[in-house]
Amino acid sequence: MEELPGAHFAHSSEAEFARILDFYGIRWEYEPRSFPLKWDRQGRVAESFSPDFYLPDFDLYLELTTLKQSLVTRKNRKLRRMRELYPHVRVKMFYGRDYRSLLAKYDLHPAPTR
Amino acid sequence: MNSLPPIAEVLLSEEQIQDRVRALAAEIRRDYTGKDALFVTVLKGGLYFLADLTRALDMHVAIDFMAISSYRGGKGPSGAVRLIKDLDEELMGRHVLLVEDIIDTGLTASYLLRTLAARDPADLAICTLLERTSRRIVPTLPIRYRGFEVPDRFLVGYGLDYRQYYRNLPYVGVLAPRTKDAP
Numbered sequence: 001m002e003e004l005p006g007a008h009f010a011h012s013s014e015a016e017f018a019r020i021l022d023f024y025g026i027r028w029e030y031e032p033r034s035f036p037l038k039w040d041r042q043g044r045v046a047e048s049f050s051p052d053f054y055l056p057d058f059d060l061y062l063e064l065t066t067l068k069q070s071l072v073t074r075k076n077r078k079l080r081r082m083r084e085l086y087p088h089v090r091v092k093m094f095y096g097r098d099y100r101s102l103l104a105k106y107d108l109h110p111a112p113t114r
Numbered sequence: 115m116n117s118l119p120p121i122a123e124v125l126l127s128e129e130q131i132q133d134r135v136r137a138l139a140a141e142i143r144r145d146y147t148g149k150d151a152l153f154v155t156v157l158k159g160g161l162y163f164l165a166d167l168t169r170a171l172d173m174h175v176a177i178d179f180m181a182i183s184s185y186r187g188g189k190g191p192s193g194a195v196r197l198i199k200d201l202d203e204e205l206m207g208r209h210v211l212l213v214e215d216i217i218d219t220g221l222t223a224s225y226l227l228r229t230l231a232a233r234d235p236a237d238l239a240i241c242t243l244l245e246r247t248s249r250r251i252v253p254t255l256p257i258r259y260r261g262f263e264v265p266d267r268f269l270v271g272y273g274l275d276y277r278q279y280y281r282n283l284p285y286v287g288v289l290a291p292r293t294k295d296a297p
Contacts, residue, residue, distance in 0.1 A: 023185045023195050024221040025228070026252075058253050090253070098249045101268070102219060 013099060014052055017064055020102065021055070029054045033061075035089070037081045049078045051091055061091040064099060118279055121270070121287035126262060128284040131243070131272060132166065134261045138241065139170035141259060142211070147173050149209040150236075154201065156226065157181040158281060159215040159273040163243045167213060178203045180226070195225050205233035215273040216244040216264070220252030227255070243272070244286070 007030035009015040014030070021028045031050045038047035051061035065075050072095070079093055155164040157179050168175055181199035210230055217223050223240060230238055241259035248266050268291065270276050271283030280287070 020185055020221070023193065024225050025194060026221065026224070055251070058251075060251075060253060062251065092251075094249075094251070098266070101249065101266070 011064075014064060017053070017094075017099070017102075021053075027056055029056065035082050035086055037078060037085065047078075049082050059090055061089065062094050063091065064094050118276065119290045121280075121283075122290040123288050124285050125264065125267075125269060125288050126272075126286040131261075131285065135163070135166045135243075136170050138259050138261060139167055142167070142241065143171055143173050145258075146175070146209060146211070150207070151175045151211065152203055152205065152208045152235075153177050153211045153213050153241075154230065155179060155213040156222070157199065158278075159275070160213050162273045162281070163215050164213045167241070176203060182222070182225070195222075197229070205230060205235040207234070207236050209237045210235040210239075211258075212238070212240045214240060214242040216246065216269070217242045217255065217257065218246040218249040220250050220255050223255055224252040244269070244274075 007015075007018065009018065009030065018028060018030065031052060032054045034048040034050040036045040036048045038045070040046045049063075051063045053062040053064075054060070055062065063075060063079065065072050075093065079091065082089070082091060151174070153164060153168060153175055154177075155161065158181075161179075164177060168177055178201045179199065180197060180201055183196050183198050185195070186193075212223070212226060212230065214223060217240070223242075227238065227240075239256045239258035242257060243261040244264045245257065245260050245262070246264050246266060264286075268276070268289040269286055270280035270289050271286045273281050274286065275281045276289055280289075
């Protein structure tokens with residue numbers, strides 16, 4: 001786990017991404033909100049989605065997914081469901097290739113996969 | 115330099131680029147003729163596009179250049195982007211066009227726009243030769259002119275570099291993905 005002021009990141013790729021946002025002066029919040037996606041018969045939340053970042057200046061949620069295809073598939077499903085349930089919320093998946101391209105632009109290397 | 119990966123394919127030929135540059139110049143001429151126009155680009159990537167675009171314009175236009183620091187990565191706080199070469203020209207009351215080689219995440223453009231907008235231009239917009247919307251993080255950018263939408267591949271040439279090389283290619287090529295940091 002890595003820390004920056006205001007956040008304990010679950011993965012080093014998230015910390016690196018936050019540093020890039022900081023560098024460009026883009027305000028961010030880390031996992032500020034969970035969106036319920038499924039409820040059980042008692043009305044309790046059975047599945048939810050917590051996007052990694054919220055960028056208040058753009059009213060945009062971002063989810064990073066770095067490499068594993070199984071995770072990408074699961075997150076894509078959650079993202080589709082979230083868009084159905086919360087069509088007014090702007091959310092974007094930042095895929096592994098996007099992240100690696102961003103790092104390559106700065107001559108950096110990706111963090112280990114998750 | 116011997117270890118540079120090769121170009122896998124030409125994505126945009128010199129002829130395609132120059133045709134599009136002339137078409138963009140015609141649009142810009144229509145919109146900016148008679149205005150106090152200042153075209154700004156960021157070193158080093160925008161150099162070739164700005165040079166070709168302004169030479170294709172049959173109108174008076176001033177040009178200027180900026181350079182900004184690059185993100186270095188590593189643990190701990192990142193510091194902040196800063197101007198390492200500021201503009202020589204005043205912007206107040208002028209019609210400023212930010213000329214970019216490529217916009218992908220929009221993070222750099224967003225920073226530049228904030229910096230330029232603070233100097234009170236009469237108008238501020240973007241002309242980018244290439245746009246990669248699939249990687250966009252900043253959703254709201256005033257892109258008024260766009261040359262080509264490009265795919266999510268590692269592009270070089272016509273200002274785009276790989277470790278500072280390949281910028282001088284007259285075309286845009288796709289870098290062969292044989293190095294671990296070329297996606």
